[in-house]
Amino acid sequence: MASNLPAPEGVEIQEQPTAGAWGEWNPTEDSVRPVRGKHRVAKQRGGLARSSTVLGVGVIAAVGASGIATAQDRPQVTISLPSLPDLMTGGDSGHGGAGDNGRQTDGGSDAEAGTAVRTGVIPRQSDHRADAGEVLRNRILQQAESQQGAAEAQARAEAERTAREAAAQEAKDKVEAARKAAEAAAAEAAAKAEQEAKEAREAAEAKAEQERLAQQSGSYSLPTSAYTLTSHYGDSGSMWSSGHHTGLDFAAPTGTPAKAVAAGKITSAGWSGAYGYRIVLELEDGTEVWYCHLSSMSVTSGSVAPGETIGRVGATGNVTGPHLHLEVRKGGSTIDPLAWLESKGLNV
Template identity: 50%
Template sequence: MAFGSRAAGSGKHRGSSRLSRKTAGYAGIAALATTGVVGTLAAPAFAADNSGAPSMEDTGQNSIVVADGLQDDIKVQAESQQRAAEAVAAQAQAEAEAKQRAAEAKRAAEAAEAKAKAEREAAEAKAKEEERKRSNAFVAPVSASVTTQYGAGGGMWSSGSHTGIDFAVGQGTSVHAVGAGTVVEAGWGGAYGNNVVIRHNDGTYTQYGHMSSLNVSVGEQVGAGTVIGLSGNTGNSSGAHLHFEARTGASYGSDINPLTYLRNRGVGI
């Protein structure tokens, strides 16, 4: 039988696809449009067609929109992270530069302090050297020639010889300490008349005799060139002059050659 043969040969009848049905519907609408029968049918037809239109899920458009949005979010996040990284780098650079400036300022301050310290030390050393020179400097007691040498013999001296040297100066000539030291005697000295004895910084002593007046007292500190009195003719003296002695000790009898003493200390006589 022909019907049976068709059923056995073809199996189940496959219905038209959804897309085919829609295509046919679109074709029908087009046909109605040519005949002018659109007014009452167009809206329902389109409504029916729209009700069966494929969704965004069917077409895959939603996935594309979501992917585009995600890419935008990633881009914004990346830009934000980049700006944050740049801010952190700028802050780190600023901190490094500030530290470098602080270190340079510290080094400059230390260098200035070291320079100032060196200058202070140099000035102090110079002042000490000048003071040392002043302390060790010696000058002549008066500006005059020597009339009687050391060791000269004669009955005028109790020891039988001259224990110092005499400078030919008139009454009232200023007499100077030959070096820095301390006055250990100032006043009447018997045969020496008005006299002054000075203990110098090197431990030696000098004596100035026959003076008319004294300007210093015992215990007073003097420097080289300090005026200690005025020349005269007091004590065992035959005329105005200055008797000058150099000694290794404060007592009489420890005398040494005054010219040698002064010349060894740079005094040209």
């Protein structure tokens, strides 16, 4: 049964289509049960409540509580329902509007969503869920690819770093090997140069010695000629009063010339007991050379030159045959005449 009460000005109750005509509608517990699910109520620009649905439900609850009026006795109000995308996503349709964080519900979408709610038919969400799953899958794949790319980039960077370190170590090893080779070559060259310098030094010393001996040989002379060495310095025997021989004996025929071995002066000449006739020649360095057992003396004083005849071989004094007994003394002590003559470059 329809109500003939006029609706208040500015308020319109939106009718719900059913299989039959509109009849009297009394709110019950089931009819006033709130719609499940999230929805947003658009704010009216004229200052009305944003959600007419909430207002309608409040009016119905008031009528039911009083029991004195029916829904047809109330003014008509406009009920605004959320659009289909809001039912699918739990949010609004995304249309901007002032007063609800810049969002406003589209009228056509609200009508379709309201029809779906009134008829109890909710659109299928499988397509939207499939799209959301595909988006999530693509996002996961992108993240995996990004992580894989980062891992590959890190691996490449690590490989490049390892290659650089290996190249640096190889270069360092080459430098070290070159340094060691250079040090070895330098050491070898230094050793060779030192050996060559030593050989050159030894050759120079030998040459200087040869020159010295040649000079000495020019300045020194053998004491006699046509001789035979019979007794050497240090020989022991009862023939010598000291128990050993103190000179070098040159056995030669009597009258063989006895010569000055070097330049010097005669400091003594005459008879000397067991030495027979003896001449003492003092050289420039103070060395004394004794000529003993002479048969005669040619020079008894003054200076003489190397190789000058100063007497003749004989057999005077304590002897067993003609010979020249030659003694060399330094600082009053006898030395080996053979070694001394050879040191002067003479081949005795």
